[in-house]
Amino acid sequence: MNEYILRTEEITKTYKNYAAVNKVNLTVKKGDIYGFIGQNGAGKSTMLRLVTGLGFPDSGTLEIFGENADKGLNAAQKRIGAIIENPALFLNMTAEQNLEVHRLQKGIPGKQCIADTLKLVELENTGNKKVKNFSLGMKQRLGLATALLGDPEFLILDEPTNGLDPIGIVELRGLIQKLNREKGLTVLISSHILSELYQLATTYGIIHEGRLIEELTLRELDNKCRQHLKIKVNDTEKGVTILEEQLNTTDFEVSPDGSISLYNHLNEVRKVSSALTSGGLIIEHLSQNGDSLESYFSKLVGGDSHE
Template sequence: MEEYILRTINLSKKYKDKLIVDNVNMNIRRGDIYGFIGENGAGKTSVIRLITGLVKITSGNIILFNSDIEENIKTQRKRIGSLIESPALYPEMTAYQNLEAIRLQRGISGKQEIDRVLDLVNLKNTKNKKVKNFSLGMKQKLAIAIALLGDPEFLILDEPINGLDPVSIVEIRELLKKINKDKDTTILISSHILKELNQLATTYGVISNGKLIDEFSSQDLEQRCKLSLDIKVDDINRAVIIIEEQLNTNNFKVIKDNTIKLFDYINQPGKVSSVLVKNNIEIQQIMTNGEDLEDYYVNLIGGCKNV
């Protein structure tokens, strides 16, 4: 039986008369790296703030570590590390001093924990440099280090690679993969850099206008976005029969506008065309097609907004 770290049941948040989180049903399994996708203002940060208890729920429920009792959830949140928007940093202090202040505030034992997280985010050599003199990327790394204090079981990161240079982005990606693999840490990460998220996430949730409109695994995404030979014909029924009988494949699907998505013969459009034309099938269009996460997201959101 699958173990869920987090489930939300019709989670909603209303400010005055505006519903900004609308009946969200999110499901995050232990060990997931859950990529949370949505345009600015879609509701990502609001959902995260509800999960972490920073704002009050209007309606619906949260089940966190298998508990839906409010008092228990407050206790279970101690097992979460989070980076939400821009954390408050003490500019006149060093990275070490900032982490020590947070460590004491949270009651986390052992100063060695500070060295551990500084090493993880590659800030161990900042020594006496004050945070006010950090680059934006260094500040973001420090914020991630704060989220990692105490070795949380569930890590929630809201746009964690904002401001990072390409090298630092790769470092953070590899760090998150490592702690997910080595410690089975479950991670919820929102990002607008979808190509990067595509290299990290195992599961995705897409939110638009406060509604979670889709959840899918990386395997689902691969199937939905895999390369195909898209063939638009005049007689879809006869074309299907010819493909099955003469090309010996049923690895295709029929979509709208008399189009067949053929997942075999991707690199042999000439052969496919020849077989169809010899059987008096008029080919109106034939092209190789495929999507990545960004393409899929844009099409999904575009479709949702046009409903």
């Protein structure tokens, strides 16, 4: 079984002289909740439109469920449920009538899927109430229901919490987590708010001015943002031994460049320094590091995170 639901290689989409998506290499693994982060206008929606077949790249390779040829790719895209920008809802119809229209458009046999999907998004008791009288949160859940019709294996959501109040955001987050946990649904969800996706995603891709500037797991993001003492000594192996034996800690990580990130003893810099120097080491660097999620994002894109 293919480990990857989605892979792109050097995907580029240009409008006039502007590259909205510029040589993006993005990977979404089966079972991920992939948080796609970027400022407004960074290229998130354009990229999602390319993945769902609502647009076509100028160059590069798009692979979905292991398919990259035109015929296979078209079939693979039918296994995707998506809301790009605003969900297409008929305001003078009921929730059930809306889903019936979408069922017919998708060619899904049988009407049982409508009742099942309305129950899944907790709209089964809306009866004859027209969508124009729904709250924004209910409309978002109905939009999600249209994407879930046909039991897709891959769900793509573009800024789904825009305009929602805090309760609506919590409800939508819980529903996405439930779908991922109970149905094994892989989810790609975009937002310009890192702190919002931090409570949901397992993997992150950060896009800026059309370029994917970093992909990382939740653990990697936590480690980059977590407060720590960054230590560089002339003998890393000996430094690690001193931390374990003299300071009685294993709460640290060694980076490829040999620097050590120590996640405790943050208020005992002198004690750490003394233990290392007493062990005969030369301290080349010792500082306290760590960012908030917002400041980390801001540093990456070189400015305000627009939260």
